[in-house]
Amino acid sequence: MGNKRVDEPTGTEFVGHEWDGIEELNTPLPRWWLWTFYATVVWAIGYVILFPAWPLIEKGTEGVLGWTSRGQLAEEMAVADQARATVREEIARIPLERLSENAPLMQQAVAGGRAAFQIHCIQCHGSGAAGSQELGYPNLNDDDWLWGGDIRAIEYTLVHGIRQPGDPETRTSLMPAFAGILGPDEVDAVVDHVLSLSDQAPANPLGAQLYEQNCAVCHGPNGEGMREFGAPNLADAIWLRGSSREAITAQILNPKMGMMPKWEGRLDPVTISMLAAYVHSLGGGEDFIEVAENPEVEVDEQP
Incomplete structure (x- = not known):
């Protein structure tokens, strides 16, 4: 073994380094570790060839398979859009007051309405639809309704709003101020x-x-x-x-009069229907009554 020194207890050569009297043994790596390392090198080479790997100035290498995470996302989004389009078509076809007869479709409409509510309505009604007494925004979870709580009445309010100038069909009410009239x-x-x-x-x-x-x-x-x-x-x-x-x-x-925007023209009719379904589902929704089926019950022409 020439002039190489060997550690007698283990029979392993020293590498020749010494730090404060401590010497290092030349212990070889385990065979299984080496084969695992070689396998990862081969896998990495294959990955670089098959998939996007190296960033370049304008874009990265594409890989021979042509796969990209953006492409996969686009495919998944296209499938989701198609599924949503099918649901929206079904909601558009069915009369709104009969939506609850189709439980799966009603569930999807409520889910879509919840998403739309989080974008367009929480600014006033709050994320939980509890409203605000201080600001005069109604609580949509209770069973008290100014204009009616059936799903058609809710849709009408969403379409035309409250006290919206320029819309002759908007909901409008007025309470006179009694300051100076009553002592x-x-x-x-x-x-x-x-x-x-x-x-x-x-x-x-x-x-x-x-x-x-x-x-x-x-x-x-x-x-x-x-x-x-x-x-x-x-x-x-x-x-x-x-x-x-x-x-x-x-x-x-000195009564305060609230205002709610009309969503006709801002949101498509199906989204408005889904919003109506969601608000109706919050706990205070009322049954829809058709005049033709119940002629003895008086119902507003504009619910």
Whole structure:
């Protein structure tokens, strides 16, 4: 072995390096490790030949198979677009009020409506559709509806909006300001009566009289509201702008009127239908009533 030194306990040669009296043995790599390394080299060469691998100035090498992740994504997106197109065609063909009869299609419509809601509606109604009393955005999860809660009524509101200038079919309601018409004591009496309608205050005879003279024509004699006017129900515990005396007083003296954009022309009809399906599914949706099947039930011509 010439002049090479060998470690007697292991019989392994030293490599000749020494650090602070510590010497290194020339221990060969395990055979299996070497074959694994050679296999990875062969695999890497094959990968470079078959698939995109080396970045160049304008683009990378394409590989002989012609595969790219962008191409795969485009194919998958095309398949997904075709599936969505089929669903959208089915939704467009079926009457909206009969959509719930097809459970799988209704489920897909609700999913599509949820996605559209997250893009176009959460800015006002919130991601959970709970709205905001402070800003006057209605909660879409409850069963209180100003204009009707069946799926057709919801679609109509989406199409034409609320108080949208330039649309003669938009939903419009107006509450007069009673500042300067009613005195402070009279306003307090009306507030008492309004609160008594939902059992939150004792009855006030003066307030009841003033309510009958000024408010019942829109809100109804018992405060149940009138959807044909968009007048809210005052007899339940659901409030658009708050149930405190201060909030009710402010609304009587100087009422705030909300506005909702019309989505006709901004969104296609199928997306609007899916949005209506989603809002209807949130928990407060009402059954659609057809006049032809129930002639004794009065339904607004414009739901």
